[in-house]
Amino acid sequence: MQLFAGATHVAALVTAGExxxxxxxxxxGELIFGFVAFFLLLVIVQKxxxxxxxxxxxxxxxxxxxxxxxxDEAQKQAQAALxxxxxxxAEARGEGSRIRAxxxxxxxxxxxxxxxxxxxxxxxxxxxxxxQIEAERQQAMVSLRTEVGRLSTELASRIVGESLHEETxxxxxxxxxxxxxxxxAILPENVGQDA
Numbered sequence: 001m002q003l004f005a006g007a008t009h010v011a012a013l014v015t016a017g018e019x020x021x022x023x024x025x026x027x028x029g030e031l032i033f034g035f036v037a038f039f040l041l042l043v044i045v046q047k048x049x050x051x052x053x054x055x056x057x058x059x060x061x062x063x064x065x066x067x068x069x070x071x072d073e074a075q076k077q078a079q080a081a082l083x084x085x086x087x088x089x090a091e092a093r094g095e096g097s098r099i100r101a102x103x104x105x106x107x108x109x110x111x112x113x114x115x116x117x118x119x120x121x122x123x124x125x126x127x128x129x130x131x132q133i134e135a136e137r138q139q140a141m142v143s144l145r146t147e148v149g150r151l152s153t154e155l156a157s158r159i160v161g162e163s164l165h166e167e168t169x170x171x172x173x174x175x176x177x178x179x180x181x182x183x184x185a186i187l188p189e190n191v192g193q194d195a
Contacts, residue, residue, distance in 0.1 A: 027142055145178060
């Protein structure tokens with residue numbers, strides 16, 4: 001019972017002390033202990049957690065800035081590669097145009113050269129044909145003179161009744177007859193009418 005009486009007494013004291021104190025304000029011991037615990041927690045957080053958080057923040061910022069820097073570098077390299085590609089493409093197009101123009105010039109020069117060669121060959125063939133025709137004409141004239149001379153000598157021999165086959169005499173008569181025929185003194189119709 002004493003035990004029970006002592007507990008009742010403590011309860012009465014607590015109840016009497018609570019009646020005189022404000023229920024909002026804690027006890028001074030609790031308040032001091034709370035402040036000490038808060039400052040200890042604040043010091044631990046400030047010494048251990050905040051530097052780790054700052055380091056993580058700095059690392060994250062550096063990683064982001066490094067990534068942005070790398071992205072900028074990659075973009076600059078891509079732009080430089082694009083510019084170089086465009087320059088090479090323009091150079092290739094210019095080179096292609098130059099080669100095409102050069103080929104056209106060479107083609108025109110070859111065509112002109114072939115035309116000149118063809119014209120030279122045509123002139124040579126024409127000249128050769130003219131020379132051959134002239135030679136054949138001369139040969140025909142000589143052959144015709146000889147044949148006309150032989151026929152006229154034979155005809156004259158029959159008309160005159162004496163032989164005109166002597167070479168010198170025959171050549172003189174034939175030459176005279178052809179000269180008169182060429183000059184127009186003797187017309188072919190007149191020769192036929194005299195006989």
